[in-house]
Amino acid sequence: MAGETVITIVGNLTADPELRTIGSGATVASFTIASTPRTWNRQTNQFEDGQALFMRCSAWRDLADHCAQSLKKGMRVIATGRLQQRSYQAQDGSQRTVVEMQLDEIGPSLRYATAQVTRQSSGQGGFQGRSGGFQGGQQPNQGYGNQGGQGGYAGGQGGYNGGYQGGGAGYSQQPAAPANPSAPAADPWSNAGASDAGSFSTFGASSDFGGGDDSDPEF
Template sequence: MADNTITLVGNLTRDPELRFTTGGKGVASFGIAVGRRYQVNGEWQEQTSYFNIVAWGQMGENAAATFTKGMRVIVSGRLEQREYQNREGEKRTAIEINADEIGPSLRWATASVERTPRAEGGGNAGGGARGGSQPAGGNAGGGDYFPSDEEPF
């Protein structure tokens, strides 16, 4: 199976919206605008693409606590398509990025990182923009390798 990892750098178009599943797992959703500038016949052209981002577990909670509209962020995740029914009962399709890693862009800003405690239990227990080296959350991936943040020497 092909890998569909995508990395985007852009500005938040809205504050993250944090919701919780019936099981108590956090999920944050927000949008980012990714701009591109290029020249055609000596004239600059601008193109903006908009993406919906979904972040699960502790990473989603951290994103909601950290990010606000307009902040420049880096998102790495998987491009996913899902189907749902709108309020009128019509079938719709959404394409979104299911985030594996999220962080602030430091190109034109500085950041202060505050580590959060690691969740107990194995697997994908959460990660985050503020959490440093925690695993990403949201799905049952199994077999993911998360190296220690301790130096080997």
Template sequence: MQTPSEKDRSMSTNTLTITGNVTADPELRHTHGGRAVANFTVADTPRYREAGSNEWKDGETLYQRVAVWDGLAENVARSITKGARVVVTGTVQAKSFTGNDGEKRTYTELVADEVGASLRFATAVITRAGQSNR
């Protein structure tokens, strides 16, 4: 069975890779059909050196909602916690809902194909998941 990102990728080229910090522990749920899905948000604040003063300044923080499915969702829920620096690759999808005020709202969600720990500021020990999580 294909995950939503595999199915959509064959029709779309809007692949994105992001790096940042997880803002809260991933929320793991299961659909009525039994599929695991985990959601979390990745935040990244770019830094730049200001001309003239040569001081480092923070840019605007980008928050990206991420969804992961099936075995990857289970592995993410067991492995990733708030504050972890991660690298996520997947397909960007637009999602819409109607707010309490009746207005339509649209946001983007990155449906992840891959999630990994960033080793830029940390180390990791890799533990291979069981066959059922692939």
């Protein structure tokens, strides 16, 4: 939408997502992503962490359910969404303003991790839930991912593999054998025999013009 501020943030979750249901029945998941820049120090010849940015994020409806089932504290994610500013009343009665990110998309960072993605129908899980998905690790080689070599799109049974499996139906049917071609129709011009004796082969005989001289009209 025009006029909105769209950003992408890469960072780690500071806590597990908090899932709740509002009055209208919609679900919302809230969590914070900490994005810490790293710079190279030429004097020490090593990377140093800069000032961390803590971005409060919210996901709605199906995305909220998927986040609650898939994301855990410490996971490194890539999120894109729109910045929104809202005001609320604190418990002490004061009015406060907060800037948060309403998520459009979120997924695992595969720089230090692998992930096993399961395609889900509307209203069902996300990235393999808490038992699968990105099983968290803190070391670069292990990352926040699943076991190596098992990543990729493994959610075939719920998604694309349910396509053309029609067995004997659909495209697997063999085309029916064509019927035997019928014999060609007889050529009416090829037989000049008895069946045509009274037609074109005898045209011009005296019978075609009234018979002999006796049948001629008198003048």
